[in-house]
Amino acid sequence: MKILFEIAKTQMLSRSRQTLIATLGVTFGIGMFIVLVSFMTGVNILLEETMLSATPHIRIYNDIAVQKTSIVNEYAQTQNNINLIHHIKPKNEKRNLKNGLLMVENISKDAEVLGVSPQVSTQVFYNFGPIQMNGNIVGVNIFAEDKLFDLKSKMQAGKIENLLTAHDAILMGTGLAKKLNLNVGDKVTVSTPDGTLKLLQVVGIFKYGIGAIDDFRSYANIATVQKILKEDTRYITDINIKLKDYYQAKSIAKEYAQKFDYKIEDWETANATILVSFTLRNIITYATSLTLLIVAGFGIYNILNMTIYEKMRDIAILKAQGFAGRDVLGIFMIQALTIGILGGFSGILIGFLLSLWISTIPFDSGGFLAMDTFPVNFSPRYYIIGLVFGLLTTTFAGYFPARRASKIDPVEILRG
Amino acid sequence: MLALKTQHINKYFYEPVAFQALKDLSFEVKKGEFLSLVGKSGCGKSTLLYILSTMDTDYEGTLEINGEILTGKHYNELAHFRNEHIGFVFQFHYLLPEFTVLQNVMMPALKLARYQRSEIEDRAYAKLKLLGIEAQAGKKASKLSGGQQQRVAIARALINDPAIIMGDEPTGNLDSANTQVVFEIFRELTTKYQQTIIAVTHDDEFARNSDRIIEMKDGIIIRQ
Ligand SMILES: Nc1ncnc2c1ncn2[C@@H]1O[C@H](COP(=O)(O)OP(=O)(O)OP(=O)(O)O)[C@@H](O)[C@H]1O
Ligand SMILES: [Mg+2]
Numbered sequence: 001m002k003i004l005f006e007i008a009k010t011q012m013l014s015r016s017r018q019t020l021i022a023t024l025g026v027t028f029g030i031g032m033f034i035v036l037v038s039f040m041t042g043v044n045i046l047l048e049e050t051m052l053s054a055t056p057h058i059r060i061y062n063d064i065a066v067q068k069t070s071i072v073n074e075y076a077q078t079q080n081n082i083n084l085i086h087h088i089k090p091k092n093e094k095r096n097l098k099n100g101l102l103m104v105e106n107i108s109k110d111a112e113v114l115g116v117s118p119q120v121s122t123q124v125f126y127n128f129g130p131i132q133m134n135g136n137i138v139g140v141n142i143f144a145e146d147k148l149f150d151l152k153s154k155m156q157a158g159k160i161e162n163l164l165t166a167h168d169a170i171l172m173g174t175g176l177a178k179k180l181n182l183n184v185g186d187k188v189t190v191s192t193p194d195g196t197l198k199l200l201q202v203v204g205i206f207k208y209g210i211g212a213i214d215d216f217r218s219y220a221n222i223a224t225v226q227k228i229l230k231e232d233t234r235y236i237t238d239i240n241i242k243l244k245d246y247y248q249a250k251s252i253a254k255e256y257a258q259k260f261d262y263k264i265e266d267w268e269t270a271n272a273t274i275l276v277s278f279t280l281r282n283i284i285t286y287a288t289s290l291t292l293l294i295v296a297g298f299g300i301y302n303i304l305n306m307t308i309y310e311k312m313r314d315i316a317i318l319k320a321q322g323f324a325g326r327d328v329l330g331i332f333m334i335q336a337l338t339i340g341i342l343g344g345f346s347g348i349l350i351g352f353l354l355s356l357w358i359s360t361i362p363f364d365s366g367g368f369l370a371m372d373t374f375p376v377n378f379s380p381r382y383y384i385i386g387l388v389f390g391l392l393t394t395t396f397a398g399y400f401p402a403r404r405a406s407k408i409d410p411v412e413i414l415r416g
Numbered sequence: 417m418l419a420l421k422t423q424h425i426n427k428y429f430y431e432p433v434a435f436q437a438l439k440d441l442s443f444e445v446k447k448g449e450f451l452s453l454v455g456k457s458g459c460g461k462s463t464l465l466y467i468l469s470t471m472d473t474d475y476e477g478t479l480e481i482n483g484e485i486l487t488g489k490h491y492n493e494l495a496h497f498r499n500e501h502i503g504f505v506f507q508f509h510y511l512l513p514e515f516t517v518l519q520n521v522m523m524p525a526l527k528l529a530r531y532q533r534s535e536i537e538d539r540a541y542a543k544l545k546l547l548g549i550e551a552q553a554g555k556k557a558s559k560l561s562g563g564q565q566q567r568v569a570i571a572r573a574l575i576n577d578p579a580i581i582m583g584d585e586p587t588g589n590l591d592s593a594n595t596q597v598v599f600e601i602f603r604e605l606t607t608k609y610q611q612t613i614i615a616v617t618h619d620d621e622f623a624r625n626s627d628r629i630i631e632m633k634d635g636i637i638i639r640q
Contacts, residue, residue, distance in 0.1 A: 003526040006519075014514040317510045320471055321524045321572070322499020324492040411472045414506060415462070 004327055007318070008334035011307065019339065022303040026343025027350055029296030030390040033289035034351025037382045039358060040285040042375035044278045051274060053149060054208045055267045056117075056240035057249045058256065060103070062095050063263035096120075097262055100236030106259075112243055112252055117144035119238040120225040124190040127197075128180045135176055135216040137190065139225025142171075148242045151206060151219075158184045158204025163221055170224075171204040175215035190228075198228050290389070297393035300339055304332055304401035315405055316413035325406035332405050336398020337391070344390040348383050418483070419580055419612040420445040420468065425477035427463055427635075437463045438475070439635045447579075448610040450602060452623035455632035461616045462507060462584050464632070468614065469504050469582050470494040482579055499528050503573030507584035507616075511565055511572075513558035517544065520557050521572045528576050536575075543571040546601060548594075562589045570598060574605070581605070583615040587622060599625065 012019045072083050097103065100118060108116045120139035125132040142163045146152055151160050156174055163169050172182065182188055187201050200220070208214055226235050243249055249266035257264045268275060308315070315328055359376035427438035437460045445451055453461050466472040467479065470486050473494070478487045482501065486494060498504070503524075511520045521540040525531065531539065544550040547567040552560060557568065566589045573581050581602070587595040599622060605611040606627070615626070623629050631639040 001527075003523065003529075006526075007523075010514050010519075313510065314512050314514075317506075317512060318523075319495065320469070320498070320504055320506070320510075322495050322497075322502075322527055324495035326492065327495075327527070411466045414471075414508075414510065415466070 001327065001330065004330045005334055008331045008338070011311065011331070012335055012338065015303075015307065018303045018306070019335075022299045023339050023343040023346070025296040025299035026293075026340060026390055026394060027347040029289075029293040029393075030344055030347025030386045031350035031354060032292050033386045033389070034348065034382055035354045035358065036285050036289045037386075038351070038355045038377050038379075039374065040281055041379070041382070042359075042377035044281065045377055046371060046375040047274065048278070050209055051271055052246060052267060054210050054213050055270060056148060057243040057246045057267050058241040058253050059265045059270070060097065060239040060241070060256065060260060060262050061237060061265075062093075062097055064093060064095060094235075095237050096231070096235050097237065097239065100239065101234055103260060104236070104239055107239065107241060107256075110252075112245070112248060113241055114244050115144060115147040115242040117141065117148050117240045117242075118222070118236045119145075119240060120222055120229065120231070120235060121237050122192060122225060122229055124192055124228075126176070126180055127189040127191060132191070133176070133179060135218065137170065137218045137220050137225055137228070139220050139222040141222060142219065145219065145240075148240055149208075154206045154208055156205045156207050158202075160204060162203035163219065166201060166203050168198070168200050168224055169203040169220065170200045171206055171219040172202050173214040173217045174205050174207040175211060176218065177202065177205050179215070192228055196228060196230070200224075293386075293389055293393050296343070296390070297397035299397075300336055300394050301397040301401060303339075304336060304398055305404075307335070308332065308401050308405045311405075312408060312413050315408050316410035319408070319410040320414065328408070329402045329406040332402030333395075333398055336394050336402065340391045340394025340398075343394070344387045347390060348387060351383070351386065352378075417447045418444055419447040419449065419481065420614070421480040422468070423478045423480075425464070425467060425475055425479070427460070427467065427472075427475045437635050438467075441477070441637055443630060443637060443640055445580075445612060445614060447612055448606050450606045450613045450627040451615070452626040452629045453614060453616045453632065454618070454623050454629055459632045460635045461632060465582055465584050465614070465616060469502055470498050471504075499524060500576060501579045503576065503578040503581040505566070505569050505573045505581070505583035505586040507588065511557035511560075511568055513556065515557060516553070517549070517555055517557055517560065517568050518553040520568060521575055524572060525575045530576070540571070540575055543574050544568070546574075547571050548597065563591065563594060566590060567594065567598070570601075574601075577609070578611065580612045580614065583613070585616050585618065587617065587619060595619065595622065 072085060104116050104118045107113055117140055121136055124135055124137050126135050142151070142160050146160055155171075158171065160171065163171060177183070180188060182202050184202055184204060187199055189197055189199050191197050206219070223233065226233060229235065243252060246267065250268055253264045253266035318328060355376050355378065358374050361374050362372060363374050421444045423442050425438055425441040426436065429435045429437055441464065453464070455461055467475050470479070473491065478485060480486065486497065489497075512523070515523070518537070518540055521543060522536050525536040525539065526533070541550060541553060544553055547570055549564055549567050549571070552564060552568070557565065560568065566586065570583070570586055573583070587598050590598065602613045602615070606613055613626075615622075617623050629639065630637055
């Protein structure tokens with residue numbers, strides 16, 4: 001009905017200031033929603049990516065644990081004895097995965113798997129003059145590791161291929177190298193837990209942007225670390241796996257847990273606390289921005305209520321001329337939705353422009369994260385959510401006053 | 417042929433005290449009849465007119481217009497009926513102040529949508545001309561004098577060529593010359609187009625010149 005639109009338009013234009021304010025309320029609500037959510041999810045994504053850039057989707061290792069039962073118990077169970085054993089200590093077990101290489105072969109055939117990297121890792125001390133620095137060395141097939149973590153892009157000096165050409169070479173974390181005052185070409189002595197000393201040459205320096213890695217880790221060839229540990233070439237301590245879809249990690253990890261008798265850890269479990277903080281941050285973001293939208297909704301509710309109160313007589317006249325209750329409902333819903341749509345789209349625009357601006361503001365994370373400016377997520381999803389929710393709010397806020405208007409009894413008003 | 421028929425209409429008000437405003441009103445109005453409704457202030461003329469116009473549905477008895485019983489119909493249906501068949505001029509000539517005179521007159525026709533917009537505009541203009549206020553067509557309704565507004569309200573009541581035109585003192589704000597103009601228009605509508613007029617009036621001459629007078633007193637009809 002075109003006439004309803006005309007009436008709605010005239011009514012809105014004749015109180016253009018209030019209409020503008022109500023529209024700006026929606027604009028502000030949706031705009032801020034988009035800015036907040038884009039920024040917050042941008043941060044979350046950056047943190048998640050940073051985390052995943054150094055965390056395997058699934059890690060298999062030998063979890064050294066104290067045995068729950070002791071030999072005495074197994075033996076004496078049948079007799080009516082009570083065995084008291086205090087403070088059981090773990091056996092001197094090797095930390096390796098038996099048949100590790102077979103597992104690697106098996107896993108790499110899995111269609112869900114993008115890459116597998118077998119490793120030998122060990123604690124070491126880096127000797128720096130009279131001081132010893134705690135750290136570790138991870139023996140890897142450097143190309144497999146590169147496939148998992150894109151090591152090439154993380155090299156600050158030297159190349160990963162240097163590891164293959166040089167003898168007894170390592171790639172060192174940037175934090176560790178700085179502390180030890182080492183550069184590419186320099187040599188460092190490491191000592192293993194059992195006291196073996198080894199002289200290694202730094203052929204590259206990498207930076208993950210994560211202190212826990214950069215300050216402690218060095219990479220070497222698997223064979224180099226196996227040699228340091230005096231183990232044979234089948235000695236593997238960890239298997240790191242990268243999946244095609246990392247959200248499948250949990251279910252695939254479960255699958256592997258049935259196949260292999262080792263500790264299988266997916267990234268979500270390994271980083272549970274960080275993920276909880278993501279969730280909490282999301283909840284706060286949504287709560288804040290939805291509150292903004294609801295406040296905008298109250299603005300619409302308010303202006304329509306006021307319009308209806310002031311236009312009571314006009315509504316009665318319209319009804320006297322034959323406009324039905326649903327026509328009056330329509331007139332006011334058109335006003336609410338116009339405010340909602342105008343406010344919604346300008347909110348989206350404002351939200352986008354503000355996000356764009358925020359994404360250019362420089363931010364120094366102190367080198368912990370790989371970013372120069374604030375991270376902002378430009379996923380269209382949040383624009384759609386903002387628009388839909390904004391329209392829902394305005395529809396809702398408009399409906400109740402509009403229904404009240406549609407129920408006005410013309411006689412009561414016109415009788416004066 | 418009957419244009420309108422009422423049977424045993426009673427109307428009560430409960431606020432501020434219980435009060436019967438209309439008492440057992442039964443009467444008929446023929447098609448093409450020019451009827452005047454007279455009586456002292458407060459006797460229930462406006463109250464009756466609101467019931468006849470189908471706006472007030474809170475009454476006892478039955479109302480029949482054009483052979484159709486309207487009592488008990490849904491208010492959306494009644495709204496459509498009003499739009500098509502009844503033209504109403506209020507006692508206090510209510511126009512929509514934010515719209516122009518022309519828009520005010522066009523509105524019931526746009527709602528009915530029987531004609532194209534351009535045709536409705538021509539017709540609205542013709543009605544304004546009939547009442548001698550076509551010069552005001554483009555003005556905001558709120559900018560007109562009381563008498564001008566009343567004539568616009570009459571033009572609006574005529575726009576859909578309704579079967580019945582009801583007016584609550586439709587000439588109450590007009591000088592004698594304009595009252596005469598309106599009377600002539602009403603007269604012509606009844607004779608030429610067989611439209612029915614029911615007009616509340618305090619103007620004795622106006623009433624005397626109409627076809628029939630119904631006189632009320634304290635909610636009852638004392639002469640018809
Ligand atoms: N909403 C109402 N509530 C209670 N009583 C009412 C109401 N409207 C009208 N009345 C009463 O009903 C009676 C008839 O009123 P009505 O307006 O029909 O009179 P009227 O004949 O049109 O008078 P006038 O010529 O002054 O317009 C009056 O006594 C009035 O006080
Ligand atoms: Mg009256």
